[in-house]
Amino acid sequence: MKEYTYSVARVRARETSLLTRQDVEQLLAAESYAAALRLIRDRGYHSQEGEDAERVIADARRELWDFVSELAGDEALRILRLPVDYHNVKASVKAAFSGMDAQDLLLDGGTEKGEFIFDCVRRREYAGLDPVLAEVCEEAMALILRTQDGQVCDIYVDNAMFREIERTARSSGDRFIQRYAQLLIDTANLKAAYRCAVTERPLSFIENAVYDGGTLNVRELESAAAQGVEALCDAVASTSYGGCVEAMKSGAAALEKWCADAVADLMDDARWDSFSCAPILAYYHAKTTEIAAVRLILSAKRNQLAENIIRERVPGIYV
Amino acid sequence: MENIGMVLALAGAALASILAGIGSAIGVGMAGQAAAGVVTEDPGKFSKVLILQLLPGTQGIYGLLIAFITLSQIGILGGTAEALSFAKGLMYFAACMPIAIVGLLSAISQGKAAVAGIHMIAKKPDQMSKGIIFAAMVETYAILALLVSILSIFGIAGLNV
Numbered sequence: 001m002k003e004y005t006y007s008v009a010r011v012r013a014r015e016t017s018l019l020t021r022q023d024v025e026q027l028l029a030a031e032s033y034a035a036a037l038r039l040i041r042d043r044g045y046h047s048q049e050g051e052d053a054e055r056v057i058a059d060a061r062r063e064l065w066d067f068v069s070e071l072a073g074d075e076a077l078r079i080l081r082l083p084v085d086y087h088n089v090k091a092s093v094k095a096a097f098s099g100m101d102a103q104d105l106l107l108d109g110g111t112e113k114g115e116f117i118f119d120c121v122r123r124r125e126y127a128g129l130d131p132v133l134a135e136v137c138e139e140a141m142a143l144i145l146r147t148q149d150g151q152v153c154d155i156y157v158d159n160a161m162f163r164e165i166e167r168t169a170r171s172s173g174d175r176f177i178q179r180y181a182q183l184l185i186d187t188a189n190l191k192a193a194y195r196c197a198v199t200e201r202p203l204s205f206i207e208n209a210v211y212d213g214g215t216l217n218v219r220e221l222e223s224a225a226a227q228g229v230e231a232l233c234d235a236v237a238s239t240s241y242g243g244c245v246e247a248m249k250s251g252a253a254a255l256e257k258w259c260a261d262a263v264a265d266l267m268d269d270a271r272w273d274s275f276s277c278a279p280i281l282a283y284y285h286a287k288t289t290e291i292a293a294v295r296l297i298l299s300a301k302r303n304q305l306a307e308n309i310i311r312e313r314v315p316g317i318y319v
Numbered sequence: 320m321e322n323i324g325m326v327l328a329l330a331g332a333a334l335a336s337i338l339a340g341i342g343s344a345i346g347v348g349m350a351g352q353a354a355a356g357v358v359t360e361d362p363g364k365f366s367k368v369l370i371l372q373l374l375p376g377t378q379g380i381y382g383l384l385i386a387f388i389t390l391s392q393i394g395i396l397g398g399t400a401e402a403l404s405f406a407k408g409l410m411y412f413a414a415c416m417p418i419a420i421v422g423l424l425s426a427i428s429q430g431k432a433a434v435a436g437i438h439m440i441a442k443k444p445d446q447m448s449k450g451i452i453f454a455a456m457v458e459t460y461a462i463l464a465l466l467v468s469i470l471s472i473f474g475i476a477g478l479n480v
Contacts, residue, residue, distance in 0.1 A: 003352075005349055005352040005353050005356070005434055006352040006353065006355055006356040007356065008353070008356070008438065009352070009353040009354070009355070009356025009357045009434075009437060009438055009441060010356040010357070010359055010360050012356075012357070012438040012441035012442050013356070013357050013359075013360035013361050013364075013441040013442075014360060015441075015442060016441070016442055274353075274431070274434050274435050274438055275431075275434070
């Protein structure tokens with residue numbers, strides 16, 4: 001297995017520049033958009049192309065990808081890149097189906113450039129694309145043309161992504177990557193089952209929406225979701241994810257937060273690790289959360305929203 | 320086969336320097352990777368991480384010391400080598416083993432502790448002394464093994480076997 005001694009040391013040194021809760025509080029309390037932008041510039045967020053918030057955020061994301069790409073091994077990096085790829089596939093297929101441009105919907109950081117995926121999907125010409133991704137694009141496009149249903153297409157692409165994440169995690173042989181992949185799949189299944197239960201979907205739909213993998217008993221989860229939220233809560237209560245039952249009873253936003261916290265808890269374990277890729281994944285997760293928080297605050301400041309409204313929506317941060 | 324005693328004593332001296340040296344090389348190398356990582360991000364921490372990188376290097380020096388003493392005791396260094404009995408040769412070999420084996424393993428463990436200490440310096444430079452203490456704790460066992468090897472080698476010289 002690859003050793004990450006050098007990489008983890010660089011990550012530890014970078015962790016000191018992550019925003020603290022105090023920094024976020026300062027940002028929240030900033031008088032204006034310009035003041036918030038000034039504060040964030042002092043903490044290392046700046047763009048060569050100007051002082052616009054979107055440019056600053058885009059540069060921060062690019063810099064994070066450059067840093068992580070330099071340090072993480074192939075499998076660890078692939079686990080992070082796959083969700084970006086499959087997001088780009090979904091955006092490209094839907095945009096191509098509706099005859100729109102996907103430019104604003106595409107994300108950076110995938111194994112393939114978002115623009116290239118969109119171009120392939122638009123032309124229905126997949127040469128040069130990763131064979132697995134090409135097959136998914138082709139099938140997703142055929143599916144959306146046949147069903148005219150974006151949700152069916154999303155479910156197909158998500159399942160393909162989870163299959164690839166599982167395969168990558170297995171081949172990595174790294175316990176942390178495997179735990180991370182399992183958690184991604186399990187939390188996605190919990191959310192999918194919950195959404196289906198709330199919208200009273202039939203079992204045939206739920207069987208497609210819930211991915212057949214992860215550590216949860218998928219059959220049990222599907223049949224419980226078909227019976228409603230109460231039955232789903234009972235089924236989940238006896239699993240290792242029993243803690244999310246209260247969140248399920250509170251609503252979709254609470255469940256979403258519980259799942260995000262579960263991933264954050266796993267990343268917290270990486271604090272004590274010095275030799276595996278876990279701290280790199282944890283740093284990526286922490287920085288991504290931080291960038292999302294900064295983007296949210298800047299956007300809210302620009303629209304002059306009240307501090308308490310922003311505060312409710314700012315995600316928790318690592319440091 | 321009359322030189323078998325001398326061969327065994329030489330093998331002991333060689334293993335003391337080889338194994339303890341390998342351990343130190345691994346430990347210092349490991350700590351060096353972590354130190355390079357920190358210095359890449361913050362060149363100002365060079366002197367702080369250097370101390371921790373050097374700590375796992377002492378086992379190699381202990382191995383070398385034991386090898387020197389053994390070579391000197393059996394007359395190889397002074398050019399006064401005489402035939403050694405099988406029993407005496409085996410005793411020298413056994414006397415070299417504590418620093419050879421403990422040196423190898425403790426240097427690797429100390430390297431890991433030094434890496435963790437370097438990571439600590441990366442995040443909290445003011446806690447440097449604590450990082451050094453944690454890594455230095457491992458040194459105790461290398462020193463104990465060195466002591467046993469030295470006392471044994473000097474003790475063997477006076478034995479008439």
